[in-house]
Amino acid sequence: MLEALSLSVSAGVPTLLWGSPGTGKTSAVKALAESLGWPVEVVIGSLREPSDFAGLPVVSEGAVRLAPPAWAQRLATTGHGLLFLDELTTAPPAVQAAMLRVVLERVVGDVPLPAGVRVVAAANPPEEAADGWELAPPLANRLVHLNWPVNAERIARGLAAGFARPSLAGFERPATARQDLTARATVSAFLQVRPALVLQVPKGPAAGQGWPSPRSWEFTATLLAACAATEAGPDVRAALVTGAVGEGAALEFLSWLENLDLPDPAAVLADPASFELPRRSDRAFAVLTSVAAVAVAADDKDTWEAGWKVVAKAARAAPDVATLAARTLAARRPAGARIPAALLELTPILRAAGLIE
Structure with a gap:
């Protein structure tokens, strides 16, 4: 998961870590920012109003502009960094709706965040969160969902000798234009075979996880290219594809990909x-x-x-x-x-x- 997190963030794909409280999600994100030497701005949805993301209307020189909050101004000035949306499932629906443009387009109020700013979020399952809310499908579809594991041996070893830091392979070896185009061609070929999977809006509990849409298939192509650039293993690739389009679509795609055997x-x-x-x-x-x-x-x-x-x-x-x-x-x-x-x-x-x- 540390490798998958690093690859997703390095590729510029908004990422959400799911896990129980106290399992080290926030520490992992901060460790990634520290390894990169990047600033990290932690924003907790339950403590914010919609205007903290959509911008506060301010009258200036006879016109109304949407002024961003201080955390957005700091990221815009620095030019790079991590915007960490912590405890995402504690954000009420109105705040989640205001986050939509921030997560995908990185725009806060009238201020666009630079391309060097990456979005990472963390959430507890709604039943484990304080006054938890389900994640709205439009917001869920803007994120790649990674399930944060809890391994007793890893925790014990980390307490004794220090926890592993996130890999920076994706930042050190970004995907080339050729790898990106090849990945897009591969996803395009699959959707020619399974057009029904281009868009499947979920209902019920699955709505708050990854699901197939043109946007999430584009995420999939970007992540495949990142995996190719770093020679990531099949487990990392499977986690990223599943996080983007959901378990059912990912299972079909990965099975098809395994039997494709394309020439270079x-x-x-x-x-x-x-x-x-x-x-x-x-x-x-x-x-x-x-x-x-x-x-x-x-x-x-x-x-x-x-x-x-x-x-x-x-x-x-x-x-x-x-x-x-x-x-x-x-x-x-x-x-x-x-x-x-x-x-x-x-x-x-x-x-x-x-x-x-």
Whole structure:
């Protein structure tokens, strides 16, 4: 969980630690901030009013502006830090509603928080919190939920020799553009296979946890890229995906991912002649989407032309899938790149897609 927390925070995904009172959630967040040398602003929802997040209306020079509280001004001035929303389930519904824009967009009143400010929250289950409230589904969907473990051996060892500090791997090795694009292509391919999982608004107790939506699937892609960058283990990846989209959707996605066995898009672009399009439509979609994404991210004419060779070869077996990759390549032509000969094979497909007259 310490590694998952660090990866999520480093990727800029708002994170919520769930656990019983007194289990070290707050200490872990403060230890992460201390390791980074970042300031941390602790805000407890039960002690705040909606105006502490939405801003206090102030008349200035004939206009009304929403003035932020002091903690937001300090973070905006510093330019980086952790905004720690502690005891989240003690915040009443009106305060939770005011937090929505703060959590995802990092805007407090009329003041935007810098990109270097990351949002972390902690909560006790409502039945264990003082005057606890269920987490509203819109707020829950803006967070990645991590269940904080309590292990007797770890606690005993920590008391004797000191507790482990959060890993900083995600901050030291951020995801590259290629890893990010490959992760997005992978999630996109899964949703082509399981479109029913794009959006599933929960009801009942599950509403306060992670659930599938376009936003949480985007979180999933970001977290997959972070896991790839740091070579995180399967347990960390499973915890992050489950925290983003919930147990049911995560189980399906992780099972599908385990059996996907995709080739490295960079290797495919390096040798287009040896590429063989997978027969499974989801694998074919994932491969071509990631190849096209990596080809345009390189912004290099040779790589771009190699992408067209891959698409042309794939078009013979799966023209509909090849069309999507062709759209990506056609929209991002590098400077100095000539029209590749492979385009001649794609003329009917490109005309059907409306890319040429």
